[in-house]
Amino acid sequence: KAGVTQTPRYLIKTRGQQVTLSCSPISGHRSVSWYQQTPGQGLQFLFEYFSETQRNKGNFPGRFSGRQFSNSRSEMNVSTLELGDSALYLCASSLWSGRIADTQYFGPGTRLTVL
């Protein structure tokens, strides 16, 4: 079974631009979560989607948004990019079988550089 895939793997943007990142979960997985990793703040939760609905949201400004499609694929968008948005963005998927918690499987990440 294919793992979580993320595109693109690398991205360079300039301040003020916007960017869209894509994540395809493991087949059959219905929950997708996004995380930002920076050297200063570590790994931080952005948001989680399940059945096209945002279930949880981390403490990030409104410039960060996301959505999930009917096939469970997810996109996240960052508008008006700032230098501090340079980071590794990781996507994770889980089965969400109805248990309280499930194993999270991570994709390879998208490394975003803002100049």
Add this chain to the structure above:
Amino acid sequence: GIQVEQSPPDLILQEGANSTLRCNFSDSVNNLQWFHQNPWGQLINLFYIPSGTKQNGRLSATTVATERYSLLYISSSQTTDSGVYFCAVETQGGSEKLVFGKGTKLTVNP
């Protein structure tokens, strides 16, 4: 919110040595996972272990939920074990999916 603390922050070993990494958390958890982040940034899932003990080859993990800590054991370490090891937890009713510790950076020298 829940606090996750990992120790030690850095660990340097000679190949063949054993090590223990610790993760303390401040509240009850529904999910606890250990990850290894490789040099390319990918988080590799090692264990899903909200309680109890599991083993996978040279790696094993134990979570004592009542005392709010988890341990990751690496035996007969190899250079390929180098990288950063993260502990992450999920709480019932929490607003965040997974809360990560700051990680333990492991360097295994030949």
